[in-house]
Each structure stands twice: as C-alpha cells, then as structure tokens.
Amino acid sequence: MHIVVNEKPQKVPATLTLYQLRERFCSTADIIIHNGAPTTKDYPLRDNDKVVFIRRDHQPDINEIHEVLNARHTPEVHTILKGATVGIAGVGGLGSAVAVALTRMGIGKLIIADYDCVELSNLNRQQYFIDQIGLTKVEALRANLARINPFTAINCVHRHLDNDNIAKIFTGIDVMVEAFDNAESKAMLAHLWLRQFPHIPLVAGSGMAGCGSSNTIQTKRTIGKMYICGDGISAEGEGFGLMASRVGIVAHHQANCVIQLLLGIAPDSEENHADNRQQSSC
Structure with missing residues (x-):
C-alpha cells in the first residue's frame, strides 16, 4: 500500500x-x-x-512548516498561497489582523506599509503588545509575524502613503488590501488603484465601529475588481468606537476574500458557496 x-x-x-x-x-x-x-x-x-x-x-524548520500547511490546506492550495504576494496599506486594527491571518495561512510574501508608531490607545484592537509601544507599527508587526511563521517574507515600509509612492511601494503584488483608518486615505487609494491597476484586486474595509450585529458585515464586489468588507455604515464617532471584536470580523472577511481571490473563487457569489467548500479545505 x-x-x-x-x-x-x-x-x-x-x-x-x-x-x-x-x-x-x-x-x-x-x-x-x-x-x-x-x-x-x-x-x-x-x-x-x-x-x-x-x-x-x-521547533519546526521550513520544510516541516510547509508539510503541515500542505496537510491542512491541501498541496494544491498551499502551493498557490506560498507563491502569492499581498500588499497591505495600513497596519492598524484591520491591517495587522489581516497580516496575522495571512501569515498563519502561509502566504509567501507580504508588503506592509504604515507611517505610524504603536500607541497605548491601539492595543484595544490591534495586533501589538504593551512592550512594543513606541516602535514603528511595521517593525513591531514584522517581529510578531516572524514568531508565527518565520518563512513568510515581510517587506516593511515606514512611510506615509500617498498618490506619489503607492505604485512604487506595492510593486509585484497579486492582491491589494486597503486597511486605512480614515475616509480620505481610503478614497485616495481606491481611486488610484482602480485607475492605475484595474487588473489587480483591491480588498477594502468600510463600516465596523461599535459592537453591533456581526451578521450585517458582508463582503461585496463594487466596481471592477474592488471588494468592500464591512456593514458600509458604522463609522467611528463619539460613544461609538472601534472594538477588537467587530474590527476583527471585518479584517478576517478581508483575509478570506484575499484567499478566495488567490484561489480563483468569487468572494461574493452565493452560487459558488457549495463549490467553494469542495475546492478548498483551508
């Protein structure tokens, strides 16, 4: 046998x-x-x-890590994921959680960019630790991701993102994740990406504040290859803050959307739900 x-x-x-x-x-x-x-x-x-x-x-080596991911995800799925490069613009509540999820699933390379540093007020929802306060978010996140899976390549960019540098920073990616925490930056990236890179999927987040229903958070395709995860209405405001539970749901919608796109599965198609279960055991 x-x-x-x-x-x-x-x-x-x-x-x-x-x-x-x-x-x-x-x-x-x-x-x-x-x-x-x-x-x-x-x-x-x-x-x-x-x-x-x-x-x-x-303590596993790189071959053993790949063996386990092959076993858990199937070789066909793992081969695709370990060969993929994903960009993440902003590594706060959304971006840091997306990065953790993708690293755990064995994505080959992440390009993460953010200008900010870790603050005490971040720790209620972001994937950092008290002893990392004051560090740049990209370097702190790189250290955390290395502890999860040291064989995912992490390219860190500590810089404010704008129309002039986004294209250069996120070169060679398969999927782009928008994870900013303000509407102006979200709109800037969406407009630039749809105009300059219509062939590369963009996965954005919108509507996640408070502790309302989890079931109102959805993944929807909007224009071209742009997908939005969230409820679309719950904005941060006085008495209505960002909390780890709901931010995490949106972040994992984004991470799952990325995986589906890499595997050739339509993220927002109800007709494909049964097929998706058969195509991927991840």
Missing part, C-alpha cells in the same frame, strides 16, 4: 493502522493529521492516505 507520511511517499503493509504507523515513523508525535484533519482515533490505513505527525516540543 502506498501512502504519504510527512509529505514523503512510503510503501507500508496493507494491514497497518494509523497508530501502528505512528509507532513506526514518529512514536513521540502528539498530533496526528489524517487526510487534512486532526484525529485522536486509530484507523485502518488506505491506499493514497496522507498522514502528518507533529511533536509539540519540536
């Missing part, structure tokens, strides 16, 4: 079970992933099964 163990083809007896395989290849493994799903049960193995064994106390 032919199976794959930790991404390596193996020939094993046809009567072998999952636990017996663990004893043979990695007796100290704490986690077993069988055909893309974690399990604690013993199963008879079948031809072409894919099994990954993981030790919790082991």
Whole structure:
C-alpha cells in the first residue's frame, strides 16, 4: 500500500493502522493529521492516505512548516498561497489582523506599509503588545509575524502613503488590501488603484465601529475588481468606537476574500458557496 507520511511517499503493509504507523515513523508525535484533519482515533490505513505527525516540543524548520500547511490546506492550495504576494496599506486594527491571518495561512510574501508608531490607545484592537509601544507599527508587526511563521517574507515600509509612492511601494503584488483608518486615505487609494491597476484586486474595509450585529458585515464586489468588507455604515464617532471584536470580523472577511481571490473563487457569489467548500479545505 502506498501512502504519504510527512509529505514523503512510503510503501507500508496493507494491514497497518494509523497508530501502528505512528509507532513506526514518529512514536513521540502528539498530533496526528489524517487526510487534512486532526484525529485522536486509530484507523485502518488506505491506499493514497496522507498522514502528518507533529511533536509539540519540536521547533519546526521550513520544510516541516510547509508539510503541515500542505496537510491542512491541501498541496494544491498551499502551493498557490506560498507563491502569492499581498500588499497591505495600513497596519492598524484591520491591517495587522489581516497580516496575522495571512501569515498563519502561509502566504509567501507580504508588503506592509504604515507611517505610524504603536500607541497605548491601539492595543484595544490591534495586533501589538504593551512592550512594543513606541516602535514603528511595521517593525513591531514584522517581529510578531516572524514568531508565527518565520518563512513568510515581510517587506516593511515606514512611510506615509500617498498618490506619489503607492505604485512604487506595492510593486509585484497579486492582491491589494486597503486597511486605512480614515475616509480620505481610503478614497485616495481606491481611486488610484482602480485607475492605475484595474487588473489587480483591491480588498477594502468600510463600516465596523461599535459592537453591533456581526451578521450585517458582508463582503461585496463594487466596481471592477474592488471588494468592500464591512456593514458600509458604522463609522467611528463619539460613544461609538472601534472594538477588537467587530474590527476583527471585518479584517478576517478581508483575509478570506484575499484567499478566495488567490484561489480563483468569487468572494461574493452565493452560487459558488457549495463549490467553494469542495475546492478548498483551508
């Protein structure tokens, strides 16, 4: 019987079970992933099964990281994600959470740009820590992302973004994420991007303040290849601030939209929902 163990083809007896395989290849493994799903049960193995064994106390190298992502996302999905480059304009509440999600999913390269530094008032919703107050957001985020997946390449740009430098900074990307925290910057980027790069998808955020219903947050296609995530109406104001829960929902809508676009799935198509589940196990 032919199976794959930790991404390596193996020939094993046809009567072998999952636990017996663990004893043979990695007796100290704490986690077993069988055909893309974690399990604690013993199963008879079948031809072409894919099994990954993981030790919790082991520091993985790049090959092991790719093996696990291959196992969890399927090789076809992981190959696309690790070959992709995504730009993120602004790494506050939206951008930092999008970056964390994409890094966890194994995106090959991120270009992150922001002019700001980490402040105490950011910590209620942004992916930073108290001991990072005063650092530039891009460098602080790079350090955090490196702890999650050191094999995602991070290109940091500490600069105020405007019409004159955006095109140069975000060269060679597959998808652009707008994650600014003010309407003027959002409009500036949207107008520039739709005019200069209509062939590259833009994923923007709009409407996430307060702690209202999660179910009003949606991903919608607007003009050309521009997608907007949010409820479209909930703006920050007095007594109606930005909170981690709702900002995080929008950020993860954006991250999921990016993944769908990279995999060739239409993010806003109700007709594709059943097909999406079959196409991607991520």
